Amino acid sequence: MTWVTFRRFRFELVTLTVALAALAAWLIGTGLQHYAAFDVPYVGPISAAACARQIPQPQPNSECYNILTTYLNQFQGDGGNPLLSMLLSNTLHFLIALVPALVGAMLGGPLIARELERGTFRLVWAQGITRGRWLWGSVIAATLATIALVGAITLVVTWWSAPLDQIVGHFSGGFEMEGLVPLAYALFALALGIALGLIVRSSVPALFITLLGFxxxxxxxxxxxxxxxxYFMPPLTITYDSSIAVPPTGPQMRDWVTSSGFVDHFGDPVSQDLINGICGANDPTTAGNPTSACVHAHGWLYTVTWQPDSRFWAYQGIESAIYLALALAVLAVAIWWVRRRPV
Amino acid sequence: MSNALETAQLGRRYGRVWALQDCTLALPAGRIVALVGPNGAGKTTFLHLAVGLLRPTAGSVSVFGHSPQREPLTVLPRVGFVAQDHPLYKEFTVNDHLTLGRKLNRRWDEAYAVSRLNQFGIPLTRAAGKLSGGQQAQVALALGMAKRPELALLDEPLASLDPLARRDFLRALMDVAVADGLTVVLSSHLITDLERVCDYLVVLSHSRVALIGDIEEIVRTHKRLVGPRTDHTAVAAVHNVIEESHTARQTTLLVRVNGHIFDPAWEIADVTLEDIVLAYMGQARASVSEASGGGMGGPWRSPLDDEKHDEERDESEVTR
Incomplete structure (x- = not known):
């Protein structure tokens, strides 16, 4: 059945391979450029790579911090390579995020729907194999193709964004484009496509409904x-008097700050507007610096909640597990839905 | 001689409508069987039950003594099935279809399939969707026959073919059937298509078996009686009256004869197989109307056409 499924999806597989190869070529081309700038002292006396490897991580306004900021700006800002700055923009982010869904939907949506739509199940079910083998053979072949395509492009994306991840951290860099989660997304989209294809029984609508549902x-x-x-791993949190200094135990450059703000003695949040109003955001002497003596005088404290960058793989695991569980559930529902019907 | 296909009280219902009902029959091995009935009579349902595409709602079906549902790996290799409209993967070349057959069947005679296809000049490297309807039918038949089945089930194989392609198709089929002692079931809504090649007949009408038997015997035992417009209860007492029609002065009866003595008032004539089949279909319709007229089961609903059966079936039969 594997051969039959690959042959049935030759057009989709070739199209996806060509499109992903083009994307990979582009990523490799631009990646080589920013790797070159990353590994040599390019924007300062020390290379960005060396700065990124520093332990503890560079603090704001240190030399290395500035080198890294310059490096980022060079590739993100107006003065940098316009292609790369677009690459880093949301548009491309979206495109790369679309890949797993598209691969899953293109292979999953028509997997069974097209057999039903075109009546070819009557050809294939009359061959010398059981219907169970037909079903599982098709599902396994589509799963293998999905893993190969999405796995390959994810490797390239992971390599491409590694310098970026070493600066801004894996969470802000490309959490959803790297590691395991793209595979989990793709397999969920595949399962969703198979299930919706069974219900819609028409391959093109199944594809689009799958994308939408995904x-x-x-x-x-x-x-x-x-x-x-x-819920799975409680974030770290620190509360400190912001008028003194940022404690070294606080979030580092690469950590993912999930929330921050001022609180009063009771731990209740105090709005920025209130602080600005009382501590005189309009007063030129304190403007733009609400973390001043005024804040200290009122006893307001700054609180930060964050997830350390080191938890990247743990969260990749959690996110992947969620989508894989959903994928299995959808597949099971699809099979159940079919069997439940009076035959 | 043993039977290739047997059914007992076989029935299949879609929702509240029976597509096939109370079907008990035995098809002897080695015969070429015409399965005839109007559209929606249950032919497709019958064939799909026989190949295991459908699960019976009632009764049972066995192919060479095995259930197609419970023992697919015993039944499927022995059955060559060509579905209605001979579905093929349009983007697959003919060669791809042969590869599919080779990969999905343990018993597979590729040389045989290739020689058949060459005989009809079908290019093996062309996509199936670019072949003519007749060529596609030949490819589908070649795929079914390359399994070297003992039973071939062909659903409306002639429907999309022009007369020349029909002749070629039937000729090709007969070559195999004769050479291999194959049992063949061909369905059609017209007996005239199949009369030349078949020796056994099953007439389905309104989801029931209306007539079954050896064609020669059926033709021999059915006669048309034409006589004065009189009461014909005497005839009906001895022979089965299948159809009667009256004009002001005369009565015409189509009967299945049960004896040899006829009232000299009746003029006896042979009937064509087509007339016999039509009469049985008409009789089934009449009896169905009568039954529903009795107020037994609510208004009689027209049987679903084959298309609709397919849709129903697809929904319920997607996997197992």
């Missing part, structure tokens, strides 16, 4: 992500 689920889970992660 992004609905993803945006829901993204909304819940902070709470979900906090």
């Amino acid at each position: 992004f609905l689920v993803r945006s829901l889970i993204t909304q819940l992500a902070t709470q979900l992660y906090a």
